[in-house]
Amino acid sequence: MSKIRQIVQLFFEGDHPAETKKKFYRWLLSPSSESEKEKALVEQWNGIESIADSSTKNSFNEVIVRFGVDKRKQRLRATPKLIRIAAVLLIPIITGLAAYLYVKNSENQSVEFVEYFTPNANLRKIDLPDGSSVTMNYGSIIVYPRNFTAKRREVFLSGEAKFTVSHDKKRPFIVKTNDMNIEALGTIFNVSSYVENSEIITTLVDGKVRIDMKNSEENFVLEPLQQIVLDRETGKTFIRQAKLELELAWEKGYLSFQNADIEDIMQEIQRKYDVRIYANYKEIKGEKLTVKFAPDESLYEIFKTIQLLINKFNYRIEGDNIYIY
Amino acid sequence: MNENKLKLYEDIFIKYFPKVKCFITRFIKSSAIAEELTQDVFVKIWENFDKIMYIEYRDAYIYRIARNAALDYITQKYKEESLIDNVKLREGYSIEEEMDAKELELLIELTVNGMPPQRKKVYEMSRIDGLTNDEIAKNLNISKKTVENHLNLALKRIKKIITAFPFLFVIIASHLQ
Numbered sequence: 259m260s261k262i263r264q265i266v267q268l269f270f271e272g273d274h275p276a277e278t279k280k281k282f283y284r285w286l287l288s289p290s291s292e293s294e295k296e297k298a299l300v301e302q303w304n305g306i307e308s309i310a311d312s313s314t315k316n317s318f319n320e321v322i323v324r325f326g327v328d329k330r331k332q333r334l335r336a337t338p339k340l341i342r343i344a345a346v347l348l349i350p351i352i353t354g355l356a357a358y359l360y361v362k363n364s365e366n367q368s369v370e371f372v373e374y375f376t377p378n379a380n381l382r383k384i385d386l387p388d389g390s391s392v393t394m395n396y397g398s399i400i401v402y403p404r405n406f407t408a409k410r411r412e413v414f415l416s417g418e419a420k421f422t423v424s425h426d427k428k429r430p431f432i433v434k435t436n437d438m439n440i441e442a443l444g445t446i447f448n449v450s451s452y453v454e455n456s457e458i459i460t461t462l463v464d465g466k467v468r469i470d471m472k473n474s475e476e477n478f479v480l481e482p483l484q485q486i487v488l489d490r491e492t493g494k495t496f497i498r499q500a501k502l503e504l505e506l507a508w509e510k511g512y513l514s515f516q517n518a519d520i521e522d523i524m525q526e527i528q529r530k531y532d533v534r535i536y537a538n539y540k541e542i543k544g545e546k547l548t549v550k551f552a553p554d555e556s557l558y559e560i561f562k563t564i565q566l567l568i569n570k571f572n573y574r575i576e577g578d579n580i581y582i583y
Numbered sequence: 584m585n586e587n588k589l590k591l592y593e594d595i596f597i598k599y600f601p602k603v604k605c606f607i608t609r610f611i612k613s614s615a616i617a618e619e620l621t622q623d624v625f626v627k628i629w630e631n632f633d634k635i636m637y638i639e640y641r642d643a644y645i646y647r648i649a650r651n652a653a654l655d656y657i658t659q660k661y662k663e664e665s666l667i668d669n670v671k672l673r674e675g676y677s678i679e680e681e682m683d684a685k686e687l688e689l690l691i692e693l694t695v696n697g698m699p700p701q702r703k704k705v706y707e708m709s710r711i712d713g714l715t716n717d718e719i720a721k722n723l724n725i726s727k728k729t730v731e732n733h734l735n736l737a738l739k740r741i742k743k744i745i746t747a748f749p750f751l752f753v754i755i756a757s758h759l760q
Contacts, residue, residue, distance in 0.1 A: 261690055264744070268693035270609040278692050279612060283657050287690055290682060302609065308601030316619065317604075318596050321625050322589075398701050495594045534614040536605075 261289055266298035273576050278536075285537065311537060312521060375399035376417075377532075381511070386413070389424040395508050397452070397527035414435040420509060423465075424482070437488055439470040447480075448505055452529075455522045461485035461500045471495060490538050504550060509555030520545040520568065524582070531557055536583035541570045588632065595635060596625060603649045610653040620652045691741055698737060702726075705733040 259266070269282045286295060322398040374543040376382045376394045383393045388406050398417020412432045423431045425444030433440040437458045445465025451458045460469060462480040471484055474491060478486055485500035500516075507514035513530055515523055520542050524535045545568050551560050557580070561573045572579045603624055608617040627648055628635055635641055686747045695703055704723065709730075716734070720727040 265686065265690050265693060268690070268697055272693065273612065274693065274696050278689075278696060280661065281689050281692065283661060287654075287658070288682075299650060300646065301605055303602075303649075305603050306605045308605040310597045314597060314600050317622060317625075318593065321596070321622050321629075324622070324626055325629060466750060514640065524652075536683050536720055542611045579608070 260294065262294045263298045263301065264294070266302060279419045307497055308536070309458055309538065311539065312456075312525070316454055335361050372404050373399065373401045378561050381509070386411075388426065388429075388431075391422045393420045393509055395419060395450075396526075415449055415451060417452050418448070418507060418508065420446070420448045420463075422446045435473055437490070438486075439472070441464070441468045442471070452525065454525050456490050456519055457522060458488040458490065459505075461502070461505045463502065465568075483515070504548070505551060512550055513555075514550035515547055519545065523547060523564075527560065528559070532555065533578045535580045535582060539582075542568055542582075545571075592629060592632065595628070595641070599645050600625060603645065606646075606649050607653050610650075611656055616656070617622070620656055621649075624648050624652050685744070690744055694740060694744060698740070702733040702737050705730055706737040709734055 265282070265285070274282070286429050337502060374382070374384055374394070375480060376396060378399050381394065381398060383391060386389050386406075387404065388411055390411075392400060392413075395418035398415070398419055400413055400415050400417075400419060402413040409429060411426070411429050412434060413432070414434045416435065421431075421433060421442070423442050423445050427443060431442045431445075433442075433449055435449060435458065436453065437451065438460065440447065440460050441447060442465060444462040446465055447465070447467055448461040448463065449457075450460075450542075457578070460467070460480070462482055462484055464482050466482075467480050469480065470581065471477070471488070474495070475496065478495070478497065480497070481485060483500055484497055484500065485505065486495060488495050504514040504516045513526060515526070521537075521539055524537055527533070528535050547567055549563070549567065551563070557575060561575065561580070565571045565573065573582050574583075589646060604614075604617050604621040607620050608623075610613045611617060613618075624645075628645065634644060695706055698706065701723070705719055708719045708722065709716070714722070716730045717725055720730045723730075
């Protein structure tokens with residue numbers, strides 16, 4: 259292999275200190291052996307065999323939002339991560355919000371909205387104007403009116419949050435998500451509705467909630483300690499007993515899963531540790547795990563453990579990037 | 584929006600987005616920025632969609648946009664520091680030889696970076712910090728034999744590269760002492 263091809267190959271396959279990177283770029287841009295350098299780059303390009311995963315779909319949704327409205331390109335570069343999260347989360351919310359505003363307008367009231375979002379690797383607790391409180395998990399967004407003046411207390415959620423709703427018989431409290439609406443009187447419940455997850459779950463801790471499924475128009479009533487699970491791929495819904503210590507462990511910084519899909523587990527790790535996971539799920543598709551990780555456990559320990567639990571699970575951690583193959 | 588156009592675009596997106604992102608990530612070494620750049624690439628593809636219709640040039644066309652996006656980003660990022668290098672001439676060597684030597688140094692540096700962490704450490708302590716094998720063994724809390732093994736393997740690897748370019752041996756001889 260020629261020296262030039264070796265240099266490009268070694269640079270592409272490894273992680274290098276800033277000084278080396280600069281040297282490489284300087285070398286690459288220097289006006290010598292241009293056509294051989296170009297050949298070496300094409301060789302790298304041809305050698306890539308990446309396949310789409312669920313994050314590709316997210317990226318697609320983000321990109322089509324930008325068609326025709328690309329004047330904010332500069333801003334996007336300034337705060338890439340925050341805007342990116344907002345863009346993913348805004349898609350379901352915009353649809354919900356539009357419907358909401360339409361209803362409000364017809365009632366001839368103007369409503370001011372508050373929007374909160376927790377970036378990756380952040381938890382946040384907020385108080386709603388009616389005294390209800392919400393604890394939000396990593397990478398979640400919630401939109402609610404500054405004042406609950408309407409007959410119903412409606413909030414929009416994308417991501418995961420635990421609601422402790424103050425009692426008000428006259429004004430039902432409704433959490434709207436992409437796939438289901440959860441209606442409560444005075445109660446505590448947890449909603450997990452990340453756009454990138456394959457399962458949408460509402461867990462009732464105390465009180466009573468009514469669930470309206472958006473697609474099937476079915477209704478369910480949950481008893482305490484029950485949870486309703488919607489499988490996004492099959493569209494099937496079922497109710498099961500919840501293991502609360504697993505479902506709510508996230509509040510205390512734990513990472514816990516109850517018979518969860520390996521792909522959803524990887525999404526959760528991405529959000530909590532703010533890393534990127536590149537996975538080829540072919541070999542491990544359909545694997546389900548029930549497992550709980552302590553708040554102080556390192557990424558290394560987590561992946562080591564998963565490797566013990568799943569056959570054919572190989573990983574490599576390179577800084578903020580994790581490769582699963 | 585034309586439904587067929589969007590459908591075709593989505594197919595291309597699903598097929599190429601991971602490839603472009605992987606390429607740019609390896610190129611610029613940051614997956615967060617690579618995601619942004621890759622999204623920019625696909626906005627551009629949408630805007631120039633008629634070019635992508637011709638399937639036989641599609642791969643080369645997408646490669647070119649991806650490469651340019653990465654190169655633009657790099658030149659922008661290092662704008663202040665001038666990536667254009669001034670080659671200092673040592674006596675008795677031509678500018679070509681100096682540039683070749685620089686290239687070889689880069690190759691060695693990349694090779695060392697690609698070594699397992701401990702081997703890299705042993706190599707650097709020995710060749711850059713000038714520690715003896717005994718000192719390295721003590722410092723890293725490993726046996727002297729292990730240090731020697733690491734050094735042997737590291738040097739073997741580097742020698743293999745260097746012997747392919749023997750006339751430059753003098754300039755980079757410091758790596759092998």
